[in-house]
Amino acid sequence: MDVRHALFAVLATVSLTSCNTEPCTGGGEDFDLEETLTPEQVNELVEDYGADCEVACREAYARNTSWEPTSVDSCDLHVPSDPTQDGQVTCSGVGAVIECTEGRRPLGHVEASDDGHTSPLGRSLAAMAYLEAASVDAFEQLADALVSWGAPKELVERCHDAAADERHHARWFAALAAAHGGRVPTPTREHDVPTRLELAEHNAREGCVFETFAALIAGVRARRAPDLRLRRVFARVAADEARHAQLAWDLDEWFQGELDAGAVARVDAARDEALAQLPARARGVAQLPAAFGALDDAVRLAEEFGARLTG
16 A cells, blocks of 8 residues: 555645634543642743743643643632742633654553643653654564564665654654753663564554554644744654655555464454544644644544545
8 A cells, every 4th residue: 555645635635724613622621720839930930921821720730630721711820929939820721631643652662751840832842752762662673573574674674764764853852842841751661572463463553543644744734833943843754754654554564464364354453443543633633732733623634534544
């Protein structure tokens, strides 16, 4: 399968700005928050954001939940006249879990915990850098396994090339995260040796579906992100991820020839299950900070993309 046709076909429907009139919110929660702000937090809020109550609410909610507010309905901020005293924010709104799609997770991948001490943009960029770094492990893990199974040299070399690409991506996003106060933890994973079937199922999920969808989302962000630097980074990432997506589908074809009928059915089921999860993942993508570009049409893109992959 030439997955680039599906990517280009869906990207052709994407405008420079999102035009869906219905907000795309994932499974969320109503929240009421009352939190004390340290003098340091108050000072940063005043100096960097002009004592913006909504910013204080969003930061406080994210610190406590690792979710992000999708809307702030009411907000009251107390900034003391004495800079050594605590402040307070009281607010209510709706929050939702945020999920990043960047990168291929290796088998045994351990998700990063959110330290909750940086801006939403810094946290999101740090999460992207973390997943890109984890993708280096994923492709190296895949290359090692392919060598041990006597897979074609060309597939092994493409895995090594993809790992090199992901190192670049991780550095780019880590630099962007640092510029916005984000801190990137070191990726960790369990080191069990995967079987051929386990790696085939993993490739079907993470490569054929999630990484391929990540390539599409990067292409959309390359068009829509307000910041020129972000657009340039996402443009390069999109091109690389499109190659990685094609590698995943080529690997899938090789795995199909190496497995028996029962195992192939399990691989196909893993891919179908991942495709069914795309709209839910897209809802999380739509809630990322506006600096990445509007994506309230993410569910439509996921559904159309899934249809092209299976059509």
